[in-house]
Amino acid sequence: MAPTSAEFVADAKRSVRRLEMRDSYMLSDPWWKAWQAGRFEEYPEPPAWPALIREVTGRGVSVRRARIVSEPVSEYIRFEYATTAGIVTAGERVRWVPRRLAAGLALPGTDCWIVDGDRVLFTFYSGDGEVVGRELGGVEAVTLCLDAFEAAWAVGVDHQDYRV
DSSP, X not given: OOXXXXXXXXXXXXXXXXXXXXXXXXXXXXXXXHHHTTOGGXXXXXXXXXXXXXXXXXXXXXXXXXXXXXXXXXXXHHHHHHHTHHHXXXXXXXXXXXXXXXXXXXXXXXXXXXXXXXXXXEEEEOTTSOEEEEEEEOHHHHHHHHHHHHHHHHHOEEGGGOOO
């Protein structure tokens, strides 16, 4: 059985890389729904993820996330952009990659986590962005995902410089 994203990241010794390629995720998420309804202040940021990132980066692990996004961005990406400060403050580095800059990149078929440069975890989603499964990839997949991540990172725009 594949680990959860949090379990996979918590096990990192040197590095964590996250490659995201969807324009929406988990539309059933109460945090997203509150933001969409203009009641975001009623729902503080879920504390588990920033706490995990602080713990992992506190051990000296580098955590980077590349988000490939369509422009103009979707409403869900506006939500992600508005809520990214929490993970950046916790120590995660985030770059936004306009899809036009990623058009020539060889990318995996779904989002992935790469830990320590030698393990990859794929996450599979339904059409409306709900997680439907996770799977560990083999050695060839690790190489593909590392190359894809680094290529996307190279053309990405740091969070503090990106505007939606």
